[in-house]
Amino acid sequence: MAKKDQIAQRLEQLLPQDAICRDENYRAGVILAARLTADKLRAALQACEEAGFFLECITGLDFTDAMELVYHLNCYEPGSRIALRLFCQPGDTPPSIGDIFPAALWHEREVHDFFGIQFKDNPDLRALLLPDDADYHPHLKTFGKTHAYLKWEDVYGKIK
Amino acid sequence: MAKLNDEAVSERLYSLNLGPQHPSTHGVLRVLLKLDGEYIVEADPIIGYGHRGHEKMAESRTYEQFMPNSSRIDYLSGLIYNHGYTLAVEKLAGIEVPERAKYIRVICAELNRISSHLLWFGTYVMDLGGFTPFLYAFDDREMILDILDRVTGSRLTYSYCRFGGVNRDIDAEFVSMTRAFVKRLRSRWSDYHNLVTKNVIFINRTRNVGVIKPELARLFGVTGPNLRGSGIGFDMRKIEPYEVYDRFQFDIPTGNNGDALDRYNVRLEEMEQSCRIIEQALDQLPDGLYRNEHVPFKVKPPKGEVYFSFESARGLTAYYLVSDGSSTPYRLHVRVPSFGNLQVLTDVLTGTMVADAISILGSIDIVVPEVDR
Numbered sequence: 001m002a003k004k005d006q007i008a009q010r011l012e013q014l015l016p017q018d019a020i021c022r023d024e025n026y027r028a029g030v031i032l033a034a035r036l037t038a039d040k041l042r043a044a045l046q047a048c049e050e051a052g053f054f055l056e057c058i059t060g061l062d063f064t065d066a067m068e069l070v071y072h073l074n075c076y077e078p079g080s081r082i083a084l085r086l087f088c089q090p091g092d093t094p095p096s097i098g099d100i101f102p103a104a105l106w107h108e109r110e111v112h113d114f115f116g117i118q119f120k121d122n123p124d125l126r127a128l129l130l131p132d133d134a135d136y137h138p139h140l141k142t143f144g145k146t147h148a149y150l151k152w153e154d155v156y157g158k159i160k
Numbered sequence: 161m162a163k164l165n166d167e168a169v170s171e172r173l174y175s176l177n178l179g180p181q182h183p184s185t186h187g188v189l190r191v192l193l194k195l196d197g198e199y200i201v202e203a204d205p206i207i208g209y210g211h212r213g214h215e216k217m218a219e220s221r222t223y224e225q226f227m228p229n230s231s232r233i234d235y236l237s238g239l240i241y242n243h244g245y246t247l248a249v250e251k252l253a254g255i256e257v258p259e260r261a262k263y264i265r266v267i268c269a270e271l272n273r274i275s276s277h278l279l280w281f282g283t284y285v286m287d288l289g290g291f292t293p294f295l296y297a298f299d300d301r302e303m304i305l306d307i308l309d310r311v312t313g314s315r316l317t318y319s320y321c322r323f324g325g326v327n328r329d330i331d332a333e334f335v336s337m338t339r340a341f342v343k344r345l346r347s348r349w350s351d352y353h354n355l356v357t358k359n360v361i362f363i364n365r366t367r368n369v370g371v372i373k374p375e376l377a378r379l380f381g382v383t384g385p386n387l388r389g390s391g392i393g394f395d396m397r398k399i400e401p402y403e404v405y406d407r408f409q410f411d412i413p414t415g416n417n418g419d420a421l422d423r424y425n426v427r428l429e430e431m432e433q434s435c436r437i438i439e440q441a442l443d444q445l446p447d448g449l450y451r452n453e454h455v456p457f458k459v460k461p462p463k464g465e466v467y468f469s470f471e472s473a474r475g476l477t478a479y480y481l482v483s484d485g486s487s488t489p490y491r492l493h494v495r496v497p498s499f500g501n502l503q504v505l506t507d508v509l510t511g512t513m514v515a516d517a518i519s520i521l522g523s524i525d526i527v528v529p530e531v532d533r
Contacts, residue, residue, distance in 0.1 A: 056476070057478070059493040077399070129532055138216055144220075146220055148488070
């Protein structure tokens with residue numbers, strides 16, 4: 001069985017039915033996007049690790065009503081990229097996954113630099129790309145010049 | 161008379177800053193090493209000296225205006241980054257590209273890949289103390305720069321691609337120059353192998369040095385020639401062929417041990433494979449338009465997102481674009497391969513000697529401004 005089907009099965013066991021959205025056309029570059037909650041994050045990424053995936057990157061998105069973390073994972077097979085998405089509010093501390101994927105240690109440091117999100121149990125959240133004394137988070141839409149600051153729905157539409 | 165230092169010798173760790181201005185580190189990278197004698201106990205790469213905030217810049221300029229930025233993220237494979245960015249926006253906005261433009265882009269991107277690998281070859285061998293091969297590599301690289309200069313107008317930071325095509329057409333002179341270059345590069349392999357590949361000092365400094373096991377590579381998200389050196393033939397051009405890569409015959413070279421020597425061999429072989437792609441693309445090059453003339457002046461992709469990945473000279477690179485329906489991206493994130501390739505050093509450097517650290521650092525081919533973005 002292809003790894004993308006393996007992980008789809010595991011995620012279906014782990015998450016509620018309506019949290020997973022599969023796209024065979026690969027339109028957004030992912031075969032599967034799953035909406036997580038903070039308590040399921042570590043279990044979902046542990047399942048990915050066991051299925052032989054690797055972490056491509058963690059991206060932060062800033063909206064007026066929420067912040068979102070997108071974890072992109074891939075394996076060495078065609079068309080297998082998946083996206084795990086987690087909403088978080090200002091002040092939330094999502095759990096670190098640095099012990100599952102060491103690659104996340106730096107990605108989390110980067111997200112912490114740019115968005116000020118504290119990852120629980122990340123042993124080292126020093127500034128990575130910003131200067132040591134930086135007290136700003138430049139990728140927040142309230143910092144500097146940006147052309148738009150929208151609600152999540154305005155970009156992605158209503159969650160069904 | 162000065163009193164002799166009769167303090168007892170104590171065993172303690174010694175901190176050494178490798179960089180930020182050490183001549184053998186590329187770009188401005190600093191690696192903070194904790195040493196026990198000659199052995200590295202802990203390595204902590206400190207990055208960010210070249211952070212320019214490309215992702216933030218993207219949020220206040222139009223898709224077209226970000227084009228020059230794309231080739232400045234990784235200045236050694238700028239055209240490939242430029243190509244990938246164009247493909248990502250075209251996928252999001254649904255823009256058609258004429259056949260001829262696709263071939264032109266692939267030819268130029270592969271030329272750029274060879275020039276990036278040649279520069280790596282030269283600087284890596286120079287790190288290890290050999291100055292002559294550097295001059296050989298730059299001699300060959302100069303030909304590529306002349307070819308690309310002729311068609312794109314610049315030598316390093318090409319902004320050649322446009323949404324729906326390329327900036328200007330190639331001509332018969334370009335084709336003959338490229339064919340002459342491929343022929344010449346092939347005649348140089350024996351020189352390269354005699355100078356470097358068969359050199360005993362070089363082999364001793366690279367074999368079994370800096371071994372990256374496949375499992376370690378996966379956990380750190382290592383991609384590109386570094387991953388292929390560990391024996392995993394993962395290349396976006398083969399796995400998820402974009403543009404017209406599925407129409408060419410080429411192999412994905414892989415190594416066995418994942419040491420510095422394997423990474424070296426993989427890169428040298430990759431240059432030969434790029435030559436094959438270029439030759440086939442020149443043979444198949446169709447006539448027609450080099451640019452879709454119906455692309456609007458301001459591209460406005462529909463609301464939504466795309467994560468588009470492609471193979472740069474250093475590995476899996478991806479643009480993650482979120483569009484709010486306007487002519488400016490809501491968010492643009494670049495997944496850079498050097499990030500994971502550098503981070504793996506925190507593990508690989510541990511337990512090696514300082515002299516090997518230079519060899520390992522060179523062998524993974526990082527471009528620091530790419531890590532810093």
